[in-house]
Amino acid sequence: xxxxxxxxxxxxxxxxxxxxxxxxxxxxxxxxxVHPDDDVRQWLRGRIEGGDEVWVAETGDGVVGxxxxxxxxxxxxxxxxxxxxxxxGSALLDLVKHRHAxxxxxxxxxxxxxxRAFYRRHGLVELEHTDGAANEERSxxxxxxxxxxxxxxxxxTLVDDVDAQLADLLARRAALTxxxxxxxxxxxxxxxxxxxxxxxxxxxxxxxxxxxxARILHTIISESLxxxxxxxxx
Ligand SMILES: O=C(O)C(=O)C[C@]1(C(=O)O)C=C[C@@H](O)C=C1
Numbered sequence: 071x072x073x074x075x076x077x078x079x080x081x082x083x084x085x086x087x088x089x090x091x092x093x094x095x096x097x098x099x100x101x102x103x104v105h106p107d108d109d110v111r112q113w114l115r116g117r118i119e120g121g122d123e124v125w126v127a128e129t130g131d132g133v134v135g136x137x138x139x140x141x142x143x144x145x146x147x148x149x150x151x152x153x154x155x156x157x158x159g160s161a162l163l164d165l166v167k168h169r170h171a172x173x174x175x176x177x178x179x180x181x182x183x184x185x186r187a188f189y190r191r192h193g194l195v196e197l198e199h200t201d202g203a204a205n206e207e208r209s210x211x212x213x214x215x216x217x218x219x220x221x222x223x224x225x226x227t228l229v230d231d232v233d234a235q236l237a238d239l240l241a242r243r244a245a246l247t248x249x250x251x252x253x254x255x256x257x258x259x260x261x262x263x264x265x266x267x268x269x270x271x272x273x274x275x276x277x278x279x280x281x282x283x284a285r286i287l288h289t290i291i292s293e294s295l296x297x298x299x300x301x302x303x304x
Contacts, residue, residue, distance in 0.1 A: 073129065073130070074127055074128070074129055074157070074158060074161060075127070075128045075129075076125055076126070076127055076128075076161060076162065076165055077125070077126060077128065078123075078124070078125060078126075079118070079124035079125060079126040079133075079136060080118065080124075081115065081118050081119055083118070083124065083126050083133060083136075084111070084114055084115040084118050084119075085111065086126070086132060086133035087114055087118070087124060087126065087133065087136045087138075088107075088110060088111040088114045088115070089133070089150075090133060090134065090135060090136055090148050090149070090150050091110065091114060091136075091146065091148050092107055092110060092111075093150050093151060094148035094149060094150055094151065095148070096151075097151040097154075098182060098184075098185070099179070099181050099182045099183060099184055099185070100179050100181070100182055100207075100209075101179065101181070101207040101208075101209040102207075103207075104206050104207055105206075117138065118138075122138050122139065122140055122145065123138070123139040123140070123169065124136055124137070124138050124139075125137045125139075125162060125165055125166075125169075127149070127158045127161060127162055129153065129158075131152075131153070134149060134150050134152070134153040134158055135147075135148060135149035135150065135153065135158040135159065135162055136148060136162070137162040137163070137165065137166050139166060139169060139170065139174075142170070142173075142174055142175065143174055143175055143176065144166050144170070144174050144175075144176040145176070147159060147162055147163065147166070147176075149162075159188060160192065163189075163192050167216060167218075170216070170218065171218055171219055172218045172219065172220070172223075172224060173215060173216055173217045173218030173219075173221070173224035174215070174216055174218070175197070175213050175214065175215045175228075176189070176194075176213070176214050176215075177205070177211050177212070177213055177214075178211060178212060178214055179207070179209050179210070179211050180199060180209070180210040180211055180212055181209065181210075186212075186214070189214050192216075193216060194214045194215060194216045195214065195215055195216075195217070196212055196213075196214050197212065197213040197214065197215055197228075198212065198213055199211070199212040199277070200212065201274075215228070240290065240294075243290065243294060244290075244293075244294035244297055244298070247291060247294035247295060247298060248294065248295075248297075248298035251295075251298065259291070264284065264287055264288065264291065265284065267287055268280050268281075268283045268284035268287050271283045271287065
């Protein structure tokens with residue numbers, strides 16, 4: 071490999087960074103971008119101006135790769151096709167691990183098998199998959215994580231984040247279970263309705279499966295009805 075230099079990138083690099091981004095995305099196993107190239111250039115420039123941390127990889131050919139970081143995240147890691155599989159991506163990723171020593175997450179498209187294999191080879195683990203409804207390309211993706219120097223502490227912070235959301239959802243759901251009861255002709259459980267709900271949940275969370283979700287739902291409803299009767303307890 072020709073000599074490779076990694077250095078901090080600035081706004082003056084934004085055109086070169088955008089060139090790398092657009093060239094790499096055209097060749098990668100990724101869905102077609104949904105924004106015109108000029109919009110991508112302007113957006114990247116804005117991100118760099120706004121303080122995202124950018125590192126560029128340079129050879130005699132100029133900027134051939136870059137990484138863009140935000141707190142806790144690796145947002146972009148792209149290498150131009152002509153320099154793929156030559157160590158540029160690995161060098162950038164090693165630098166990112168150094169900058170995010172406590173661990174970080176990233177999103178990768180499910181279809182991007184080469185990128186997933188690259189990250190797995192470098193010690194990242196695959197977390198949740200999504201159906202892509204939340205990304206602009208509407209393409210299934212997944213979160214990957216590098217758990218850093220203290221993996222237990224890192225994963226516990228992710229667990230705490232999700233549990234905070236889960237607690238809010240459980241409170242919302244329990245309030246609905248309570249609110250609906252006076253409107254029922256015959257009070258009590260409705261197994262058919264619970265099966266319908268479990269099936270709908272399984273369509274969103276296939277990794278858990280309908281039967282397991284039915285058991286989880288059963289417990290949630292039991293505890294919600296209990297809380298509606300007794301107020302907070304447990
Ligand atoms: O839909 C109902 O009939 C409800 O009482 C609500 C609810 C729920 O919380 O979703 C609770 C108990 C029933 O077994 C089924 C569903």
